[in-house]
Amino acid sequence: MWTIFSVIGALTISACCSISEAVFYSYPRNTAEHLASKGAWGSRFMLDIKNNMEHYIASVLIVNTLANTFAVSMATRLAAQHLSPTQQMILPWVMTVFILLFGEIVPKTVGVKQNRVLGPFVALVFFYLTKILNFTGLIWLSVRLTSRLTGEKNQEYTRDDIISLAELSKDDGIIDPQQAEIVKNAVNLKSVSARSIMTPRQVAFTLNGNASIKESLEINNQWPFSRIPIYLEKEDEWVGLILRREVFNALLEGKGDQALRKFMRPLKMIPDSMSVASLLQKLLNQRTHIMGVVDEYGSMAGIATLEDVLETLLGSEIIDEFDEAVDLQEEARKRSIALAAIKLNSRE
Numbered sequence: 184m185w186t187i188f189s190v191i192g193a194l195t196i197s198a199c200c201s202i203s204e205a206v207f208y209s210y211p212r213n214t215a216e217h218l219a220s221k222g223a224w225g226s227r228f229m230l231d232i233k234n235n236m237e238h239y240i241a242s243v244l245i246v247n248t249l250a251n252t253f254a255v256s257m258a259t260r261l262a263a264q265h266l267s268p269t270q271q272m273i274l275p276w277v278m279t280v281f282i283l284l285f286g287e288i289v290p291k292t293v294g295v296k297q298n299r300v301l302g303p304f305v306a307l308v309f310f311y312l313t314k315i316l317n318f319t320g321l322i323w324l325s326v327r328l329t330s331r332l333t334g335e336k337n338q339e340y341t342r343d344d345i346i347s348l349a350e351l352s353k354d355d356g357i358i359d360p361q362q363a364e365i366v367k368n369a370v371n372l373k374s375v376s377a378r379s380i381m382t383p384r385q386v387a388f389t390l391n392g393n394a395s396i397k398e399s400l401e402i403n404n405q406w407p408f409s410r411i412p413i414y415l416e417k418e419d420e421w422v423g424l425i426l427r428r429e430v431f432n433a434l435l436e437g438k439g440d441q442a443l444r445k446f447m448r449p450l451k452m453i454p455d456s457m458s459v460a461s462l463l464q465k466l467l468n469q470r471t472h473i474m475g476v477v478d479e480y481g482s483m484a485g486i487a488t489l490e491d492v493l494e495t496l497l498g499s500e501i502i503d504e505f506d507e508a509v510d511l512q513e514e515a516r517k518r519s520i521a522l523a524a525i526k527l528n529s530r531e
Contacts, residue, residue, distance in 0.1 A: 186257050186260060186261045187261065189253070189254075189257045190254050190257045190258050190261070193250045193251070193253045193254035193257065194250070194254050194281065194282065194285060194286055196246065196247075196250040197247055197250040197251050197254065197282065197286040198285055198286050198289070198290040199290070199305070200243050200244075200246050200247035200250065201247065201286060201287050201290035201291045201294065202290040202291070202293055202294040202301060202305060203243050203294065203305040203308070203309055204240065204243045204244075204247075204291065204294070205290070205291040205292075205293075205294025205295045205298070206294045206295075206297075206298045206301050206302050206305050206306075207232055207233075207236065207239060207240065207243070207305075207306075207309075208236075209294065209295045209298045210229060210233065210298045210299070210302050212233045214299070215229045215230040215233050215302075216230060223303075224303055225302065225303020225304065225306055225307050226303065228303070228306035228307050228310040229302050229303060229306040231306075231310065232306055232309070232310070237325075237326045237329060237330075238313060238317075238322055238326060239309055239313055241321070241322045241325035241326060241329075242309055242312060242313040242316050242322055243309065244325075245316060245321055245322070245325075246312070246316075247286075251282055251286065254278070254282070255278060258274060258278050259274075262274045342370045342371070345366065345370050346366070346367050346370060349362075349363045349366040349367055350363060361497075364497075364498045365496060365497060365498070368495060368496050368497070368498050369496060372458065372459045372460035372463065372495065372496070373458045373459075373460040373461075374458070375458065375459040375495060376455060376456055376457065376458060376459070377453060377454070377455050377456070377457045377458070377459065377462050377476050377487050378455035378456070378476065378478075378484065378485075380459060380487060380491045380492070380494070380495050381455070381476045381484065381485035381486060381487040381491065382485050382486050382487075382488075382491070383484070383485040384419055384483050384484055384485045384486075387412060387485060387486055388406075388407060388408055388411060389411065389412045389413060389414055389418060389421065390411055390412075390413050390414075390425070390443055391413065391414060391415075391443070392413035392414060392415050392422065392423070392425075392442065392443045392444035392447060393415055393442055393443075393444065394442065394443060395439065395440050395441060395442055395443070396430055396433060396434050396438065396439045396440070396441060396443065397434075397439040397440065399443060400434075406427050408427065409426065409427050409428065409472075410424050410425075410426060410427070410472060410473045410488075411424060411425050411427060412424050412450060412473075412475065412486060413425055413443055413444065413447060415444065419482070419483050420483060421450055421475055421483055422444075422447065422450070423444075423447035423448055423449055423450050424447070424448055424449075424450045424473065425443055425446045425447060425448065426446070426448065429446050430443065430446055433446065450473070450474070450475045451465075451469060451471060451474045451475065452474065452475045452476070452477050453465065453474050453475070453476055453477070453487070454476075454477060454478075454479070455476050455477065455478050455479070455484050455485075456479070459492055459495055462474070462487055462492060463489075463492045466489050466492065472488055472489045472490075473486055473487070473488045473489070474486065474487050474488075
């Protein structure tokens with residue numbers, strides 16, 4: 184009778200090892216860090232496991248292998264005593280099904296689905312069990328062999344992994360669709376160029392720096408932007424920018440006859456090939472909201488703003504009650520085609 188109980192006990196240990204392995208792999212690291220910072224019971228053990236996965240997985244596999252080997256040996260002994268030769272031939276297949284079903288498939292499914300509940304308990308057990316097994320040298324040997332074979336210590340997550348995780352979280356209702364979209368856009372910022380988000384030069388709102396404040400307002404009294412590029416000789420050669428607030432304050436102080444260039448501030452330039460991620464970092468580092476964009480020949484191509492970056496991140500345009508929903512990139516192309524047609528006709 185004790186042989187039967189030995190087999191059942193060994194299979195139970197094997198099932199517990201499979202549960203633990205599934206829990207260790209599926210338990211979120213950020214959850215372990217968050218709970219450990221709050222001092223939740225068992226969380227520090229789980230965090231230690233997430234930081235030393237190779238050691239603990241080796242410990243689980245050692246115990247699991249010993250349990251399965253013991254179960255098979257006890258079952259073989261039981262078969263030799265009580266089963267006929269035909270039944271002894273069937274026994275290995277029966278044991279394989281039992282180990283596969285009750286020692287692997289079912290326990291691992293339970294471990295994945297109940298990792299938050301079971302995590303602290305199995306982490307506590309294997310935290311101390313691994314300390315004991317460390318004295319055998321088996322864990323050290325296993326980790327060294329694994330490191331030699333794989334050649335890498337930690338798994339690196341790719342951009343596609345993060346996007347897939349965002350999609351799965353959205354499907355599971357953990358985050359809403361807009362949050363998932365922001366995550367996907369954020370990881371793709373490096374692959375988007377400044378040219379693709381900028382306001383093209385042909386449709387940008389600019390002012391003549393040689394004109395006075397009053398003259399500029401007579402030409403156009405609606406200044407829709409707080410930061411406006413200015414030019415001196417040619418409209419496609421911007422030399423700086425002005426702040427609408429400063430100009431209007433000067434007008435209230437009776438300085439309406441002064442030229443706009445008196446209020447000019449430098450306009451930083453970036454190449455149109457710069458990624459949006461680098462553009463965002465540059466805007467933050469230099470504490471500015473707007474930058475000029477130049478093409479590969481050094482000619483002015485347009486302007487890129489912090490708002491453009493935010494629109495790229497959100498995946499939608501930021502439009503207030505005074506904005507018109509116009510595709511500025513398309514509008515610039517139309518104007519360029521029209522201008523080229525006019526020049527062609529004038530030559531003919």
